[in-house]
Amino acid sequence: MSTVIRARGLGKKYRQRWALQDCELELPAGRVIGLVGPNGAGKSTLLNLAAGLLAPSSGSIEVCGGPPAADVAQLARVGFVAQDTPTYGRLSVADHLTLGRRLNPGWDDAVARERIDRLGLDPKQRAGTLSGGQRAQLALTMALAKRPELLILDEPVASLDPLARREFMQLLMEAVAEQELSVVLSSHLVSDVERACDYLVVLVDSRVQVAGDLDELIATHHRLVGARRDPATLPGSQQVISASHTDRQTTLLVRTQEPILDPSWSVDGINLEDLVLAYMDKSAPVVRRPRLEVQR
Amino acid sequence: MIEFHLNGRSGLSPYQQLVQQVRHALRLGLLKEGDRLPTVKDVASQLAINPNTVLKAYRELEHKGLVAARPGVGTFVTRTLADKSLSAHGPLRKELERWLTKARLAGLDEESIEALFLSTFRGAGEEVA
Incomplete structure (x- = not known):
C-alpha cells in the first residue's frame, strides 16, 4: 500500500515548548484520515508541517513521496484548507475561480464552475459577504478544483452550524468517491470522524497515541469489567489503555488481537468515542507510546 | 431503490x-x-x-x-431473503398482536414484555440448534 504522509522522528518546537514530538507516522494513500485530539495537542502543527507552511525542528516529513511544498509539482499535489476556511474577503466568487485557474497548472475549471453553480453561489458576490457555510464550501471547491492527490483540512467544520456542516461533508465525501484522493482532516467531532473517516490518528500532548484503520481499532479494543484486580496480572498480549478501580470492581480498556478467554471478565465492545476518550485520558497508565501504528 | x-x-x-x-x-x-x-x-x-x-x-x-x-x-x-414465509407474516403478526394484548392485560410493562420475548426467543433458539 502506498504512503501519502510519512513522518520520521518529526518534531516542532515553538521557543521552549514542543508542539509536536517524536512523531512516527505512515499514513496510507486513498483513505480519509481523521486526526483527533484535544485543543493544543499539536493537530494544526502537524497539518501545517504536512502542507509545508512550517519547517520541522527535528526529524523529517514526506508527503506524496517528497518534501512538502518543495517545488511546483509538490505544491500541485497537495490541497490545504486552513482553520476557519479563509477566503479573500474583497474578491468575488468568480475572482476566486480566476485566481485558482491562473495559479494552478492542473485546475479543473469545469468542476469548479459546476460546484459553484450547484451550491447556488452568486459568482458576483464578494467572498466577505458569504455566510460561514458558503465560505467553507468555496474554500473546499477551490481546494478540490486543483485536483490534489492529498487534501488537508484543518478543523473544516468546527465553526459551522449542523446543516452547513452536513453539506460540507456531503461535498467532501462526493469528491472522495469521484476523484482519487487522500484526505487528512482534523476534528474534535467524533460523529463526523465516525462517518467520514476510515483511518484514525489520535494526538494528545504533542504525541501520537495511536494510529490505525478505524474498523480494526474498534475491533481490537475491548472493555473488561470484573472483580478488582491488578492490571499487571493480565496476559502480555493484552495492552491496558485505561484502567479505573472501585474498592470491589476493576474496569479496563485493553487492546489485543486475541480473543479474551478469561471468564472472570465481562467483555464488551467499545465505540469510537470510548476509544478516543481512553487515549485522551491523561491518568491512563500507558498513554506515552508514540509507536502504536497498525501495520497492514 | x-x-x-x-x-x-x-x-x-x-x-x-x-x-x-x-x-x-x-x-x-x-x-x-x-x-x-x-x-x-x-x-x-x-x-x-x-x-x-x-x-x-x-x-x-x-x-x-x-x-x-x-x-x-x-x-x-441477485437473491431475495423474502421466501415463501413472507405470506405467513400477516397472520403471525396478528397472533403476536393478540399475544401482546394478553401480556398487557396480565399487567406486564414494555420492559417485561421485551425481556420475556427475548428470553423465550433465545431459549427456543437453543432447542432448535
Missing part, C-alpha cells in the same frame, strides 16, 4: 448498518431480484459518509451472495 439512513445510537458501525438495512429490505420484500442499489457515490454524498464504507458494505453483501456488482452499470440484487 432504497434510501439508507444512519442511526448514531444503534451501536452498530455505519458499514454494519448499511448491510443490515439491505438485508431487512430483502427480508421484507422491499428489494427484489434485479433491483439496483444506489451508487456508492450517491450513498456517500447523501449520508456524508466515507465511500469506502459503502464499498465495504456492498462487498460484504456480494460475498454473502445477495448482490452482484456489474462494473460500470451498478450493483444489483
Whole structure:
C-alpha cells in the first residue's frame, strides 16, 4: 500500500515548548484520515508541517513521496484548507475561480464552475459577504478544483452550524468517491470522524497515541469489567489503555488481537468515542507510546 | 431503490448498518431480484459518509451472495431473503398482536414484555440448534 504522509522522528518546537514530538507516522494513500485530539495537542502543527507552511525542528516529513511544498509539482499535489476556511474577503466568487485557474497548472475549471453553480453561489458576490457555510464550501471547491492527490483540512467544520456542516461533508465525501484522493482532516467531532473517516490518528500532548484503520481499532479494543484486580496480572498480549478501580470492581480498556478467554471478565465492545476518550485520558497508565501504528 | 439512513445510537458501525438495512429490505420484500442499489457515490454524498464504507458494505453483501456488482452499470440484487414465509407474516403478526394484548392485560410493562420475548426467543433458539 502506498504512503501519502510519512513522518520520521518529526518534531516542532515553538521557543521552549514542543508542539509536536517524536512523531512516527505512515499514513496510507486513498483513505480519509481523521486526526483527533484535544485543543493544543499539536493537530494544526502537524497539518501545517504536512502542507509545508512550517519547517520541522527535528526529524523529517514526506508527503506524496517528497518534501512538502518543495517545488511546483509538490505544491500541485497537495490541497490545504486552513482553520476557519479563509477566503479573500474583497474578491468575488468568480475572482476566486480566476485566481485558482491562473495559479494552478492542473485546475479543473469545469468542476469548479459546476460546484459553484450547484451550491447556488452568486459568482458576483464578494467572498466577505458569504455566510460561514458558503465560505467553507468555496474554500473546499477551490481546494478540490486543483485536483490534489492529498487534501488537508484543518478543523473544516468546527465553526459551522449542523446543516452547513452536513453539506460540507456531503461535498467532501462526493469528491472522495469521484476523484482519487487522500484526505487528512482534523476534528474534535467524533460523529463526523465516525462517518467520514476510515483511518484514525489520535494526538494528545504533542504525541501520537495511536494510529490505525478505524474498523480494526474498534475491533481490537475491548472493555473488561470484573472483580478488582491488578492490571499487571493480565496476559502480555493484552495492552491496558485505561484502567479505573472501585474498592470491589476493576474496569479496563485493553487492546489485543486475541480473543479474551478469561471468564472472570465481562467483555464488551467499545465505540469510537470510548476509544478516543481512553487515549485522551491523561491518568491512563500507558498513554506515552508514540509507536502504536497498525501495520497492514 | 432504497434510501439508507444512519442511526448514531444503534451501536452498530455505519458499514454494519448499511448491510443490515439491505438485508431487512430483502427480508421484507422491499428489494427484489434485479433491483439496483444506489451508487456508492450517491450513498456517500447523501449520508456524508466515507465511500469506502459503502464499498465495504456492498462487498460484504456480494460475498454473502445477495448482490452482484456489474462494473460500470451498478450493483444489483441477485437473491431475495423474502421466501415463501413472507405470506405467513400477516397472520403471525396478528397472533403476536393478540399475544401482546394478553401480556398487557396480565399487567406486564414494555420492559417485561421485551425481556420475556427475548428470553423465550433465545431459549427456543437453543432447542432448535
